[in-house]
Amino acid sequence: MAEALKSSPSKNAKDCFDQDGYLKIEPLFDAAKMVEINAELDRFIAKRVPDMDRGEVYYEDINDRFSIKQMMNMHDHDGYFDDLLENSVIREMAETALGQEVKGVNVEYFNKPPGIGKATPAHQDGYFFHIKPSLAVTGWLALEDVDHENGCLHYVRGSHKAVNLRPHSRSNVLGFSQGMTDFGTDHDKENTVAFPCGAGTFLMHHCKTIHWAGKNRSTTRSRRALGFIYFAKSAEVDKEARAAYQAKLDQELASDNKI
Numbered sequence: 001m002a003e004a005l006k007s008s009p010s011k012n013a014k015d016c017f018d019q020d021g022y023l024k025i026e027p028l029f030d031a032a033k034m035v036e037i038n039a040e041l042d043r044f045i046a047k048r049v050p051d052m053d054r055g056e057v058y059y060e061d062i063n064d065r066f067s068i069k070q071m072m073n074m075h076d077h078d079g080y081f082d083d084l085l086e087n088s089v090i091r092e093m094a095e096t097a098l099g100q101e102v103k104g105v106n107v108e109y110f111n112k113p114p115g116i117g118k119a120t121p122a123h124q125d126g127y128f129f130h131i132k133p134s135l136a137v138t139g140w141l142a143l144e145d146v147d148h149e150n151g152c153l154h155y156v157r158g159s160h161k162a163v164n165l166r167p168h169s170r171s172n173v174l175g176f177s178q179g180m181t182d183f184g185t186d187h188d189k190e191n192t193v194a195f196p197c198g199a200g201t202f203l204m205h206h207c208k209t210i211h212w213a214g215k216n217r218s219t220t221r222s223r224r225a226l227g228f229i230y231f232a233k234s235a236e237v238d239k240e241a242r243a244a245y246q247a248k249l250d251q252e253l254a255s256d257n258k259i
Contacts, residue, residue, distance in 0.1 A: 021160035021209035027200030070175040071109040094230035108227035117216030121179030126207035130242040135232035136207040143224040147196040160206035
């Protein structure tokens with residue numbers, strides 16, 4: 001399995017992002033800041049989750065309220081996470097990566113609970129965004145140590161350079177409803193880069209960068225992370241297509257008793 005490869009330190013962040021389709025900063029936040037963010041997350045789960053819509057909180061086991069695997073729109077429910085999205089260095093990094101002003105779109109929580117956290121299928125975020133042109137980034141902040149056992153991220157280096165998004169279809173994986181149907185080409189395998197990392201490490205990838213993560217094989221360790229989505233100011237959202245997709249997804253998940 002490919003190990004984490006750092007881009008040349010002689011390049012600036014924009015050059016690295018343009019070449020590889022991702023950035024890595026290790027760490028972005030120091031230990032004290034990570035203690036604060038984790039404490040704020042625990043507060044959010046205790047105080048905000050009970051009032052969130054069922055389509056905004058996913059559970060690995062719907063009957064176990066301690067098995068939260070994903071939350072969306074955290075910035076809409078809490079000022080602390082809205083401030084992280086709009087006023088922190090993360091936004092500056094998004095503008096550097098895309099080379100233009102950005103719009104903060106979403107703060108998400110991703111977890112793989114011990115022993116039951118499922119694999120994340122290979123996908124491109126742009127397939128879910130319904131924007132033209134496909135100019136957006138996702139930032140990913142590790143809230144605890146992440147490795148191959150509990151499900152570290154993998155990228156396909158340079159995959160963002162393709163003109164079009166790759167084909168996707170329903171994956172049946174809660175939180176990642178679409179997965180690539182043609183993943184696993186020689187190019188995909190040869191350019192796979194894995195990112196085991198410590199708490200506080202920050203990754204940022206282009207919305208066309210192919211990525212995935214393994215399942216959590218640990219029976220004692222979770223894999224908690226925050227995601228930050230920014231669209232380029234020049235990107236236009238197809239609101240009808242996006243709303244139709246979300247409505248169809250919510251209906252399917254409700255029918256399957258997943259939300």
